[in-house]
Amino acid sequence: MNILGYKVGAVFIAVGALFAAPAVAQEHIEGAVEVAFNRYHTVEEIDQAFGDIAAAYPDLVTLRTIGRSGQDRGMTIAILNNPETGAHDEKPAMWIDGGIHANEIQGPEVVLYTLWYLTKAHGVNADLTELMDAYAFYLLPMVNPDSRAAFFDTDGTPHYPRWNQRPVDNDRDGLVDEDGPDDLDGDGSITQMWVRDPDGRWERDRHDPRIFRRVGADEKGEWTYLGQEGIDNDGVGRTNEDGPGGDDMNRNWPGDWKPNYIQYGAGTYPFSNPETRAIGEWIVGHTNIAAVQSYHNSGGMMLRGPGASYMTDRYPRTDLRVYDEIGRLGEDLLPYYKYLVIHKDLYDVHGGEVTWTAESLGIISFTNEIWNAGKYFQRGVDSPSDEQMWTFRDKLQFGQVFTDYSEVEHPEHGTVLVGGLNKWSSRNTPTFMLEEDCHRNFAFTMLHASQMPRVAFGRVEVQRLGGRLWSVTTEVRNETIIPTRTAVAAQRGIGANDLLELTGAGVVASGSLDSWRDTTIDETRFEPGRVQLSRGVPGRGSVIHRFFVEGDEGARLELRHTGEKTGRMSRTITLSETADATE
């Protein structure tokens, strides 16, 4: 594989030989399960597709329910792993999820696309097969299934429901969820309400009555905007002030968590929601997770932390180089998308998901905000005008994201007009462009995945120093740019150190070398045969360690490297003066 212009080690080149098939006729890969990505899928459809794919690829995919949502929907992940190359939790793994904000409906589609594409590519496409043989993937399509169901089944807007469905007294009147929006025209969307008003400050456009325009200071209007579709269900004189839900689950994670008065939507305490808790416990329990991706919409961004300025020190320079390299290449893969920093380019986020995995757990983590307005016209029109947008909706989407205005009898306002842009508009990728958005975001995440640490033993030199004393110089190499321990993990003592052990003969001393040219070691004063690598193996680099061993010629030693992210690897070394002492 040649991602990032860096050649991956020879260990994996042999994989190519497994493919007996000649060159494929076209780029398309046939799969056992066909899923259309020119449409959005409901909760049930995504569950069904996950089940179908798992059934079609039983050797690759295991479904695991890691928890239940507030409304008792199963939180089911797909564990994508080739067991022939090791157990999923003994190799670096990537966590990928979507739809924590349920209105941001592309996220789950990309996660489904990822499972769909990877499974059908295994054994067919060399690059992706090699990726899947080296790493495992944990795919959770819907972090917030309850609100996705609400979006599809009942009502929704492009911006709602973002939170979960946990009942919350938003307006602090002692009643819970007593006044949400209401779909008065029955179109399955919450749109806008207008009422005829002789003193109104709005008028309908003469040529296109779908457009309401504010009148000038000296003009007379005919319409007043009443807000979102709904009635005053609890009769307090306010409409839609306490709807279903909930917590913003992307503020409910334990890293830099702040209560609601500081971070709106935070939830009652870190992991107070069953959804975030289930994921959190899975991630904490799987220390092999070496990369995290979460999908949101919109704006076209690849975001990294920090979520707040005071967390900047959680991104030491060597880690930033990793983010920058992946993020900048991502800008090439995702036209109109930008690589940005959450607190600087967006807003402060306390208790966010990827900021937790990055800043508290030390895992390289990205959030993608899918879809960007520049993609509508793609000729340098980054922010289309109103007129251009109507052209797009009418001529490319054939009016399908707009609900025509209709008259509805409203209990408080009499006859009102209800209609406008529906829930499929604005933030959501037009369906005919969805597959491309899925593919490009998937490809970006595979780029990230391909850079999870990949360790292998490098050179080994055995030298007799006299009598029974030998020096054994070893090298552990990491071919990719993510170190086995990120700098933030090393600095803050997150997780366990990597271990380098030599057993089978008495190690009397050992120490590290900066390069093969070094002649003296930096001594490991204690436990010379069990070496703590607190900084792990650096990205695109190596750790060189020299052991002084007492043993007889021909003695067989075991050299072992253990890392939380990379699992365990070992090789046998024979005390011998012949050139190749390893096997």
Next chain:
Amino acid sequence: MKMWTSGCGFCMAGPLALCVLAAPVLAQGGVWRDESVIGDSRGGHPIGVVTLGEPGEDAFGRTRDQRPALLIVAGVDGRHAVGRAAAAAVGERLLADHRGLLGSHTVYIIADMNPDGARLDSGRNSAAVDADHDGRVGEDGGDDLNGDGVVTMMRVLDPPSEYGLETGWVIDEGEPRLMRKGEASAGENGAYALLVEGRDDDGDGLFNEDGPRGSGGGGVDLDMNFPSLYPEHKDGAGAYPLSEPESLALVAWLQTRSNIVAVLVYGPHDNLVKTPGTGKNDESGRMPRGIEKDDESYHKKVGEVFTDITGMTGAPTRDADGSLAAYAYTDFGVWAFSTPVWVRPDQVKKDEDEKKDNAEAGAEDGEEDGAGEEVDEATVLREQGVPENLIRFLTGDTDVRAAMMAEYETMSPEDQQREMAALAQLPEAVRVRVMAMAQGNPDPGMAAAEDDAGEAEPSKEKKDKPKADKDELAWLKHSDDDRDGAGFVEWVEVEHPQLGTVEVGGFAPGFRMNPPEDTLGVLFDQQTEFVAALLGRLPRLAVGEAGVERVGDGLWRVRVRATNEGYLPTRSAMGVKARRLPPEVVWLGVEPDRVVSGSRAVRMWSIPGSGGHADAEWVITGEAGDKIELRVRSDVYGDRVQTVTLREES
């Protein structure tokens, strides 16, 4: 030598009378008492909560769980046996002597918040921790080398160099049982290392760094595991806030108890003798480190009530990061008080001192016993404007520093220059330390660095002659004078397998936390008196008769006043800010289209005490003789309903 050690086989926390596990907890009380379990500890022991209050419904139709309540939590630190015993005893005494208060208020008691710690005689719970990140869990705690059954301290003269132990300690001339930092400027050579009694059990060159009774690891300190000001990644803080079943169980249970108005913690640290500071916030700028300015006078007043009863003039404190008290106040939004229940006798006003001016009663910061607990240095540095990366450098362990130095080495020359320029901006004292530690030298310490700098503020004490720590001297005096020397293990020589001849000794564990048995009765009486006084000062809500006034034909003004007849405001300033609990809400029972002015739901966030009031007022349409229902909703003070009739003269 008479050792101050355990008599109870359950928790080894001290004399039998102190052990709450060996005695029936609040067994009395009948129907005035209820017990349930909020969750299990990591070790599988149930954590019980006792509810005390008059059974049935009161005049407002409120059950026990709907009346204003005080929550007492003890035993967060498993070694603090006196707190557990006090919690149980206060409950018994309230039932026996204060049933009147238990009619209007509820008291919840969690007497043993950390059952694992109590059983292990540990400040922490029984979570498996790998404090030194070496892939081994709890492998190197403290060890009893001199066979006295406890782990104390170990002083090592000229330790072997390979361990890199930090020396600098001398035996105090005036009190040779105590160690203190040597002062090079006074011609002293600090040739001793001072560390927790024990071996390097795992042979990694570190002593007692990861295990029970050591200087690191050995479970999670629950009082660092709550979300407020959470000290992430620090030893003892846990994997994430509320990672521990005990702290999570308490917080989850609290969400179901919106009638709690105050929390009282019996633990090693005080916030009653010394009122927490104001005006400092966390890094987000919104959460107080300390208390809100508007709560200060109330908190202080409660503290005065406390010191009047107990006579305490000083008590140990520590930074509140991740503590239960910080959570209860800054997040749950209720009053939070804490006391060690017992303090050293010289920190209590004697009877003959009573006449002296009360105002003299000042707090005094006491050092903690036990290893691994210290004043939060990071906070001090932050206040001096030291950037976060340097704070981490100064407060981190050698691995952290090594990693940061390595990081520095890889920077471009420009970046390195920038770092140096930033360093030059810092106070001299900080700079001296950073430079020393960057060269791999041991931390010269703030004091030493300040001396070097020669521009730090002068120390409070005159430095004619170096003296042992004032607090330790006082503890030693208490041990000698009042405890038959039982609080201190005399130094004895022991052959150490790795360090050669060492001396083992120091303060007996738990000695500085728990009192002699004969003082318990007085302490429990004091705490009961304080709880009764506190309950008497909780807010009390009275809702007056609604008034009606005719404004015009078919137009009426309706108003109702809620009055707080208690002392404390219905919500602290912090409670209003946190908005965790819903406010009192007055609902007007008329159709929406009859309301001319006012909201049908009027929220009252806080009503000051001592007769403070809040009014709700509406103008509505209606006919004379119409009956209007007014409903006051309150999770804390109960719901009340009254009906008013629209008529001229009311």
